[in-house]
Amino acid sequence: DAGVTQSPTHLIKTRGQQVTLRCSPKSGHDTVSWYQQALGQGPQFIFQYYEEEERQRGNFPDRFSGHQFPNYSSELNVNALLLGDSALYLCASSRTGRSIEAFFGQGTRLTVV
């Protein structure tokens, strides 16, 4: 079992650019959540996808959007990047209706310059 995999592991972007991060959930999981973790802070919930729809959203602007594909993998898109978007972006997968445990990937370190 490969667990939750994210790509890329590191990324450097310029202010104003757009970025797409990718996540493949753990085998058997159908729900993907995205979190932003600033340096020295706990992860903050961005949104969650289930059955290819956004099911819940945290306090993040519309510049943050996502998508879930039929194979349950997911993308996080961030438009008009700001310096403050620099963070570790984490993907967590879980299985709705069964075990509520959430497993995280290794994250994507995004640096905006």
Add this chain to the structure above:
Amino acid sequence: QQQVKQSPQSLIVQKGGISIINCAYENTAFDYFPWYQQFPGKGPALLIAIRPDVSEKKEGRFTISFNKSAKQFSLHIMDSQPGDSATYFCAARGASNTGKLIFGQGTTLQVKP
């Protein structure tokens, strides 16, 4: 009401000692309380979790103590080892099936040999 407060921010323990990290919450609708361990540059790894109908859960050297009336829970690491040196996060999940986790601010644990 959606916050989870974690203390201490940092902790230094001698090898073989007991590490104790505390968390408090306000929202009585939370129904699942996991602890995550995170090493630098890695994603959080699920360590142990508890539901509010149980007062204590033990897995190896890790124990969660849960006090529902006080709305507090804590992680005890017995016989702490240098390999336990990491950042620990408590979290709480709302009473829904969406799996959104609210994290504490984290505790950096250093176990001295």
